[in-house]
Amino acid sequence: MLWRIAALAAGFAGFACSGPAVLADVPYDTRFGDAATMDIYIPDGPAPAAGRPAVMLIHGGAWRFGSKDDYDAAAERLARAGFVAATINYRLVPAGIYPAAVQDCLCALSFLRANAATYDIDPERIAVSGYSAGGHLSSLIGVAAELSIHAPDCEWGPTGPPAAVIPGATSHTMLDSQNDLIIDFMGGSEEDLPELYATASPIEQVHPGAPPYLVIHGQDDVVEVEGAIAMVDALRAAGNQVFFLELRGAGHVLSPSTDSSQIAVEAATDMPEAWAATIDFLDRTLGEP
Amino acid sequence: MTRSARRAVARVFLAMSLALSASPALGDEPEARVAQPANEQPRTAVSISVAALSSSAFAAEVERDLGRRKLSAALGIGLRSAAMGDYGSITIGGSAELRRWLRTPMRGWFAALRLEVARTSMEQETEDRSIGALLTTSLALSAGYRFVPYRGLQLTPSIGAAVIRESGLDGRSPASTRGAPVLGLTVGWMF
Numbered sequence: 001m002l003w004r005i006a007a008l009a010a011g012f013a014g015f016a017c018s019g020p021a022v023l024a025d026v027p028y029d030t031r032f033g034d035a036a037t038m039d040i041y042i043p044d045g046p047a048p049a050a051g052r053p054a055v056m057l058i059h060g061g062a063w064r065f066g067s068k069d070d071y072d073a074a075a076e077r078l079a080r081a082g083f084v085a086a087t088i089n090y091r092l093v094p095a096g097i098y099p100a101a102v103q104d105c106l107c108a109l110s111f112l113r114a115n116a117a118t119y120d121i122d123p124e125r126i127a128v129s130g131y132s133a134g135g136h137l138s139s140l141i142g143v144a145a146e147l148s149i150h151a152p153d154c155e156w157g158p159t160g161p162p163a164a165v166i167p168g169a170t171s172h173t174m175l176d177s178q179n180d181l182i183i184d185f186m187g188g189s190e191e192d193l194p195e196l197y198a199t200a201s202p203i204e205q206v207h208p209g210a211p212p213y214l215v216i217h218g219q220d221d222v223v224e225v226e227g228a229i230a231m232v233d234a235l236r237a238a239g240n241q242v243f244f245l246e247l248r249g250a251g252h253v254l255s256p257s258t259d260s261s262q263i264a265v266e267a268a269t270d271m272p273e274a275w276a277a278t279i280d281f282l283d284r285t286l287g288e289p
Numbered sequence: 290m291t292r293s294a295r296r297a298v299a300r301v302f303l304a305m306s307l308a309l310s311a312s313p314a315l316g317d318e319p320e321a322r323v324a325q326p327a328n329e330q331p332r333t334a335v336s337i338s339v340a341a342l343s344s345s346a347f348a349a350e351v352e353r354d355l356g357r358r359k360l361s362a363a364l365g366i367g368l369r370s371a372a373m374g375d376y377g378s379i380t381i382g383g384s385a386e387l388r389r390w391l392r393t394p395m396r397g398w399f400a401a402l403r404l405e406v407a408r409t410s411m412e413q414e415t416e417d418r419s420i421g422a423l424l425t426t427s428l429a430l431s432a433g434y435r436f437v438p439y440r441g442l443q444l445t446p447s448i449g450a451a452v453i454r455e456s457g458l459d460g461r462s463p464a465s466t467r468g469a470p471v472l473g474l475t476v477g478w479m480f
Contacts, residue, residue, distance in 0.1 A: 272455055
């Protein structure tokens with residue numbers, strides 16, 4: 001009996017055993033040590049001559065916590081779908097006070113483009129995705145990569161916006177907030193830094209010609225869904241392509257299990273509905289790998 | 290959820306309830322069924338998930354005391370439609386759970402092993418097209434406590450850890466296995 005149980009468990013876990021090649025702790029800005037590294041997941045098999053589409057993943061954690069490891073499972077899953085996936089570290093508060101964290105994300109994107117041939121990436125087909133604080137950073141570099149305040153001064157230099165953006169569970173604005181986490185990230189209050197609060201707010205930077213967005217948000221998220229809806233409306237009003245996935249019953253870190261009888265402690269973007277929408281969106285905007 | 294889907298779920302649940310309630314408990318001796326004491330412990334429980342109700346979904350289970358080794362078995366079904374905005378989805382799931390009660394069958398502390406299988410199909414509604422379906426299999430080990438505050442009324446919170454595997458049935462969503470803590474809360478009636 002025991003060996004049968006062991007075999008069943010091994011079979012269940014075995015689905016995760018074979019996977020893409022992982023290049024761990026690749027530095028994209030040597031000035032900041034581990035805070036400016038990324039893990040790159042490369043799909044099995046030969047790459048097309050033009051390179052593969054890629055997704056850069058930006059972790060959450062209130063700009064203060066978390067690491068690239070938070071996105072290990074998502075990166076592996078994307079690589080299994082044929083995308084090169086890069087999950088990045090960036091400087092956290094206090095070292096990462098705005099605009100440093102944004103500059104790091106753009107430096108990482110610039111690194112991937114400059115070294116696209118090394119990792120079999122098509123530099124024109126790199127999307128950016130993030131959750132919570134990472135959702136804010138991804139949303140911001142989608143519409144404000146070319147603002148001078150966001151230009152990284154790293155070896156790889158400034159770069160343009162990603163080819164597609166998937167922000168999850170974020171508010172898309174820093175304005176009118178008394179949240180201490182936002183004040184810490186901004187390095188001061190809105191009253192003291194009104195211009196910085198505007199440049200750090202994705203919704204304030206929306207313009208025609210932004211890359212396609214897939215905005216994902218849980219209906220019961222503590223970060224209110226109205227902020228995501230406002231961003232979707234602003235992007236649409238400016239003539240941009242945007243899709244909106246609202247997940248009924250999903251919170252910031254609590255999501256209903258698939259048979260709905262339990263609640264799983266995980267991000268809304270881990271729900272199967274979010275994955276189906278994400279892969280479809282990437283295929284349509286970047287092209288199938 | 291459409292009216293026909295609700296009816297289908299209700300029919301399946303009713304059939305499961307009748308089947309489990311009508312069947313003799315595994316391991317029962319014939320004599321035991323003939324001579325039942327008047328104050329016999331409840332041996333069947335019907336529950337709905339509070340978590341599901343909070344997310345506009347529906348999940349229900351029927352549980353039967355197996356009559357040996359303080360074991361009970363539960364079968365459940367669930368239905369949800371989580372995707373909104375530019376998308377729509379329907380998820381249909383079923384679960385089987387084996388519970389080992391610490392002292393008294395069907396009440397108090399228990400440990401459980403739960404297997405859940407669900408199918409989620411997803412549409413992009415703005416373009417009226419399917420974007421794939423996924424099969425989710427979850428194996429969870431959990432512990433919980435059943436309160437029986439009044440007659441047969443029972444409230445059962447639980448906490449555990451699940452290994453969740455998802456795979457694409459159609460569309461391009463790749464397979465994935467991950468772990469996650471899980472919480473549960475059901476309310477129902479025992480008889």
